[in-house]
Amino acid sequence: MKIQVTRSSLPEFEEYVDEIKDLWDSRWLTNMGVKHKQLEAELEDYLAVKDVSLFTNGHLALEMAIESMGLEGEVITTPFTFASTTHAIVRNGLEPVFCDVNSDDFNIDVEKLESLITDRTTAIIPVHVFGNICDVKTIDKIANKYNLKVIYDAAHAFGVTIDGVSVANFGDASMFSFHATKVFNTIEGGALTSNHQVLKDKLNALKNFGMNCSGNIDYIGGNAKMSEFQAAMGLCNLRHIEDDISKRKQIVNRYRGNLGDIREIKFIKEQKGVRSNYSYLPVLFKGYKQNRDEVFEKLKKQGVTPRKYFYPLTSDFPCYKGRFNQSYTPVAKEISEKILCLPLYADLSLKDVDRICEIILS
């Protein structure tokens, strides 16, 4: 049996068919229909945030969040992320400035952040990597001091809370991805969360050709609307999210039990006060890059496909090489060379986890 790094959660076929049935009566397939409205309301509740604005994917949501704030100049971010974060900055005509990450949770190193701020800096775009929450208090303090906007790439952090507060409430806005491979999916999809009505109105216009609620074109917008079929998938999957997260937790605990005592393998420490969504299972192989690559090849030979995630750093992509100020991010570099994300999805059996661990241990 082949095991991929992830496998999309789906409701029972009948449940989805039941959910989309009314669309054959209404013939309202997209443009903020009934399912779209219902999903926004249910997510505002689940994510405990004032406003949720749905998008056709997370990437366009992030692009439009940046666009909505009219930023200029430099944006501080990290290179230890998916291509999307850096691309969204550059596609808005802005210059990414790469800050290093810390070795505890692989998130932006707030101690190195302030020294990268110049008079051209207008925003910080940190990433809650693998669902671990950034040092939001310190980031907030720095942003206030220098009058910077903060947009979190929370693509990995759906449903995560810290001391009971939902991750959706930090910064000026947060982006969530509902891609098929994420903890919660709408096939393709995404959302921006914020607590400012003005921002929500602008985002809703930007995703629909710049049209405001009275039909006037106020902005040079694009098209990034979520369809009714995507929203219907979200309504179904949201019914099972708690069950999925608890299954993921069991799987993570099994991995930790099997591999936790091995000196050469390092897990990320669980964050204090954080309710995790167990979105990924990253482990670091100590020693040389070869150790990671060897385990990767060995697993692949046995039909198991883990992922070198994130490797390489976005700042090392061919499209960015030599293009921006190549700040030195040694911690991010080292992590990217030693990391492997092991298979993790809600219906991965514990027997398969044991088999994967046996291959690694051998």
Ligand SMILES: *Cc1c(COP(=O)(O)O)cnc(C)c1O
């Ligand atoms: C998945 C992901 C995105 C992009 O989301 P899509 O919904 O696939 O467009 C952005 N940032 C990170 C860190 C991601 O993992």
